[in-house]
Amino acid sequence: MEGSRELLRSALNGDKRALGRLLTILESSPKKAGEVITYTLDKEPDAHVIGVTGIPGSGKSTLISKLITQYKEDNHKIAVIAIDPTSPLSRGALLGDRIRMQEHATDPSVFIRSVPTRGVKGGLSFSGVAMIEVFDYVGYDKVIVESIGVGQTDIDIMNIAHTILVVTTPGLGDDIQALKAGIMEIGDIYVLNKSDKEGAEKTYSYLEFALESYELGVKRGWTPKLIKTSALFGWGIDQLVDLIEEHYKYVLESGLYNEKIGRRRMLMLKLLSEKIFMSLLEEYFNKGIDRDILRKYDLYNASIHLIREIVEKLIKYGG
Amino acid sequence: MGGTSDILELARDIRNMRIKVLVAKLGLDGHDRGAKVVARALKDAGMEVIYTGIRQTPEQVVETAIQEDVDVIGVSILSGAHIPLMKRLMNLLKEKRVDYIPVFLGGSIPIPDIEALHKMGVDKVFLPGTSLKEVIKYTVEAAKRKRGYREWRDLGNY
Structure with a gap:
């Protein structure tokens, strides 16, 4: 019988079967999960955790797929934790985020795992957070967490991700919507996706105004950025990656990195x-x-x- | 009146086991209605269903099954290419040492082909007209069987 340590060793050597199995253990048994995590805490964490949130249908999965392509070119190892809702009635879940990322399914440097919320408030379950630790331990240096995208309940992601992307699209309402509390306060980078669609310019200026009015938005030396993309056409992806890396540099230099790790473990x-x-x-x-x-x-x-x-x-x- | 207690038992098993199923469309065929109906039925029965969308290669399906650590793989093919596609899929499962995952196939499969499919390791073939209840019942039974396999249990029991 292989123990958690052997599984971790196999996963460290690139055995995806062992890694897939480890993630299931995190979901199933609190006791064994505790064992696994205890081993991973031996190593200094060094992965960059990127949280992606935003309303359903804003193109988060497609955008992440494009980010994976870019990061692969720069020789990163990328893990994606794709969270989807569990039905409160049947307790079943239809996990479909992968559909947009399947072109990376067979890539040795990419690992994608779908995670049902299983009724956890805030959407981020214990296993979701524990998975970040395991991915970091086995050498994935870019860990992308895709939230279920119901804005205001996604605050947990903010507490643990190093860089938070908030994805939105044109045509969702007027400037008052953009000013509403919650989602406009949590992002490090705001992404106006589907900017090939009509009304993109108008929405862009609404968002620009909303961000300008938030003194709160300035988090210790980082002014939230706004960028237009079209994941479908591949517009703005290079610039988005540059912005993410610029923010990561800030995270490392400001000491925010370890602060987030502390919060993640708590x-x-x-x-x-x-x-x-x-x-x-x-x-x-x-x-x-x-x-x-x-x-x-x-x-x-x-x-x-x-x-x-x-x-x-x-x-x-x-x- | 065995029907009701059957269903209750099934529901209890599904709830306790947290069964994870991969539903995949294999090959160049865009007819996804059947796969979506099955995916939804399994979800409504309380299972966690990964749906990968259309036009998947056997390599993508096997890699997805590994990364998601699923209990059962359900494949839908309506293109007529089920023999070569399933042969490739079943070989890959062996190669990657995950042939303990039961595979079921649905679609327009000619009856004379069923034996050949079983021979290559396909666990179950569902023909048009199969009831969703049958598919749900089979999936639970297959998941139980998979969790009993030694090779799988050796990969970290819980």
């Missing part, structure tokens, strides 16, 4: 704790719960009682 800890607790809670409600609990305690104390029981069980059996 987020990982928080998400795993949440995952373990929630699964025990759910198990409790499915079979273990005392149906008379609300007769014995008031609502608040019933909750506290429940939490105590779960924690005691955890300590006793180790999860």
